[in-house]
Amino acid sequence: MSRRFGPTAREPATPLWWGTIGLRVLTLLFALGAVIVHSDGYQRPWLAxxxxxxxALWTIATALVYAREALRWRWRWFVLADVVVTCALMLTSPWILTDAQNAAVAPLITTVWVAGAPVAAGTRFGGVGGVAAGLVVAAATGIARQGFTLDVARDGVLLVASGLLxxxxxxxxxxxxxxxxxxxRTEVANAERERLARDIHDSVLQVLARVRRRGAELGGEAAELAELAGEQEIALRALVTTAPTRHSTGETDLRAALQLLGSSKVQVSAPAGEVNLPSRTTAELVAVVREALSNVxxxxxxxxxxxVLLEDVGREVVVTVRDDGPGIPEGRLADAAGEGRLGVVRSMRGRVAELGGTISLETAPGQGTEWEIRVPRK
Structure with missing residues (x-):
């Protein structure tokens, strides 16, 4: 499955793939020179x-595959096959080199050409894949040499290090x-939001502001319309300026989502930067806050x-909802649950519990109500 890293599906590690191709070609030429120099001493020159x-054929095949633009065409199985083919070709060395050449540490038939496999694996699978391929090729080197000598260990370190880096x-x-x-993407979304904000400000918001002022002057039923117009003006301003953004990682900005709840009766305070949480967590927390405001x-x-106060304290997010109402009498929540009204129990406490968080209530007659919701970051 391909990954998109931007407007196109171009692989960001493309220069490394081209470097792998170049390494393969250069090391193949080195192997050609080694065969020319040592061919007279081989026990089976034809096999060499x-x-x-x-x-040479495998170098051409890997070049054709690794030169593809999109990552999805650089198949995982092909990179694994690259490691296997490289090791298989190297393991033919005992049938090509003589005992004297082995004793003199003459180059294996593949020489440094084998370095291309860990590099390709590292480019495709990351550091872990590069190290694993380096270890496999190093082990094959020891088998081809028919013993794990200092030279084999040195080559193994270089292979693993190159794959890792x-x-x-x-x-x-x-x-x-x-x-x-x-x-x-965020910049484009912000630019579009600013454009919409300007257009809406020049039309809808100005009309709502005029209705609110004129209704307040007339009084009576017009004052009620003015209050509704004011509420919609605040909500619309919040919508066009702080619309929550869903990121490609599946996270949503809780700060922006909560600011949409602001009105003439609800004041939202939040950090200056984004508070990104999994989209489900954000949706559940907004639902809890809505329920608390609905109870107000x-x-x-x-x-x-x-x-509404939002705090990002690192390992957890804290949301506090406070009002200046008469407070909740003692035992009222228990009575509501007994009567079958489970808004607080199920909608608020149940949601927070599913998120692995805690919710606490502080209230007293005449002192308002304060909910504190703590949800850990996962």
Whole structure:
């Protein structure tokens, strides 16, 4: 399955793939020179030239695959096959080299050409894949040498290190591209939101503001319409300025979602930066806050005001909802639950419990109500 890192499906680690192709070609030429120099001493020269031909064909095959633009065409199975083919060709060395050449540590038939496999695996699978491929090729080197000598250990360290470094570089490139793409999408969304805000301000918001002022001047039923117009003006301003953004990671900004709940009776205070949480967590927390504000409207009276405070304390998010109403009499929640009204128990406490968080209530007659919701980051 392909990943999109931006407006196109171009693989951010493409330069590393081209580097892998270049490494394969250069090391193949080195292997050709080694065969030419040592062919007279081989016990089976024909096999040496056959293996070299197979190396050339496989170099062409890998170049055709690794030169593809999109990551999805650089198949996982092909990269794994690359490691297997490389090791298989190297393991023909005992049938090609003589005992004297082995004792003199003459180059294996594949020589440094085998370095391309860990590099390709690191580019495709990251640091872990590069290290694993390096270990496999190093083990095959020891088998081909018929013993694990200091030279084998040295080659193994270089193979593992190259796979690790290239793998880390590929991972960093992909992460950086994903972050950049997300930033570009956010910038485009913000620009579009600002454009809509200007258009709405020049039309709808001005009309609502005029209705609110004129209704307040006329009084009576017009004053009620003015109050409704004021509520819609605040809600519309919040919508066009702080619309929550859903990121490609599946997270949503809780700060923006809560600010949409602001009105003439509800004041929302939140950090300056985004508070990104999984979309489900954000939706559940907004539902809890809505239920708390709904209870303020139902039980605290039309003149009551509420305050919503969002705090990001690192490992958890804290949302506080407070009002200046008459408070909840002692035992009232238990009586409501007994009567079958489970708004607080099921809608608020149940939602928070499913998120692995806690919810606490502080209230007293004449002192308002304060809910504190704590949800850990997962």
């Amino acid at each position: 030239w056959t293996v070299l031909g197979a190396m 290239i793998g880390m570089s590929a991972t960093t490139a992909r992460k950086s591209a994903a972050v950049l793409a997300e930033a570009l 409207d139902k039980h605290a009276g039309p003149a009551a005001k509420a305050w």
